[in-house]
Amino acid sequence: MKEVKTMKEEWKIFFQLFWIFFKIGPVTFGGGYAMIPLIEKEVVEKRKWLKSDEVTDVFALSQTLPGTVAINSATFIGKRIGGIKGSIAAMLGISLPTFFIVLTLGILYFFIQDNPKVEAAFLSIRASVVAIIAYAAIKTAKTAIIDKSTLGIMIASIPLLFFIHPIFVILLGALTGIIFSLIKRKLGYKIELDKENNDYKNNPDYFMGAGI
C-alpha cells in the first residue's frame, strides 16, 4: 500500500514540475536569467521545495555546463526535487511550449518564404540579425575579457575559426585556459579567474534568452 502511495506522489511531483516549467518557458521569452525571479516564486516561495540560495547555486552551476541556462537549470531543479523522473519532467516542461512555437513559425516561414514581400522583409532582417549577433558579441566580450591573456586568446582565435572546425577551437580554448592558469600560478601572478557576474540584467542573455 505504502509503495502505491509514493508512486502516486512521484507522479504528482512529475506533473507539478512539468506544469511549473511549462508556464515559465514561453512567458520569460527564452528563459535565461529572466527565469530566476519566476522560479523563485514558484519553487521557493509557493512550494518551499528549495531555498533561495540553492536556486542561485543551480544557476551558477548551469552557466558552467554546455547547453542553455534555462534548460540546464530547469533540469537541475527537477533532479533536486523529483530525481531522474523530475529532471525529465522539468526539461520537457521548459522545452515543449517553445518547441511548438518555433515549429509553427518555421512551418509558416517555409510556406511564405517565396512571397516577394517576405523576401524583401528578410533582406532587411538579415542585416539586423548581423547587428543582433554583433550586439551579443560586444556584451559577451565585455564579461569575458578580464586581462591581457584573455584578450590575446580572443584575438588569436578569430582567424583560427576561418580554418579550423569550431569544436576544436573550443577544446583548444579550454586547454589554453588550463595551461595559462598553471603558468601564471607558477610565476606567482594572482589571477582573477572568477569574475563574479551577479548583475543578471547586464548579462546579454537576460534579454537574448540563451545561456552562457
Place this chain on the structure above:
Amino acid sequence: MVLWELFKTFFVIGFVSFGGGYAMIPIIETEVSQYGWMTTQQFTDVIAIAGMSPGPIATNSAILVGYSTAGITGAIISTLGVLLPSIILILIIATFLKKIQNYPIFQSMFYGLRPIVASLIIYAALSFALSNNLITINFSWHTVSLLFIFGLSLVCLLKFQWHPIYVIILSGLVGVVLYS
C-alpha cells in the same frame, strides 16, 4: 540516414555548446553547410526566426534545421539530440559533484573558454555579414542601405536596449518598404 546524421550532429553540438546561444552559430553553420542542408543565407533566416521565438537560439535553430531537412520528425530528432547531453551531464554532476564551479580545474578551463565564446560570436557576425553582402567589394546603394539598417539596429540594441524581437519586426517592415 538523414535522421541519424541530424541526431549525431546536434548531439555533438549539445556537448560542446558552452555559451549556449549565439556562440553555437558557427558550429551549427559549419555542420549544416558541410552536409549541404542549407546555405548560409537560409541559415541566417533560421537565426532570425530562432531569435523571434522564445527559447534559446541553439535549441531553436536545431528545431528549424531539423524541420527543413527532414520535416517534423527531423525537428523532434534534432531537438532530442541537442537536449540529451545536457540531461546526461546534469544527472552525472548532480550525483557526483556538488559545486563544479568551485573546482580550480574548471575555473582554469573557463578562463580560456570565455574569450573563445566571445570570438565564436564575433566570427558568427563576420561570416553572416559576408554571406549576406554586408561586407563586399561590389559597392552599391543596396550595400549602403543594408549597412544603414545594420547600424540602426545596433544603435537600437545598444543605446535604447530594445528587445531583439522588436528590432526584427521593425526591420522586416523597413525591408518591405525599401526592397519590394
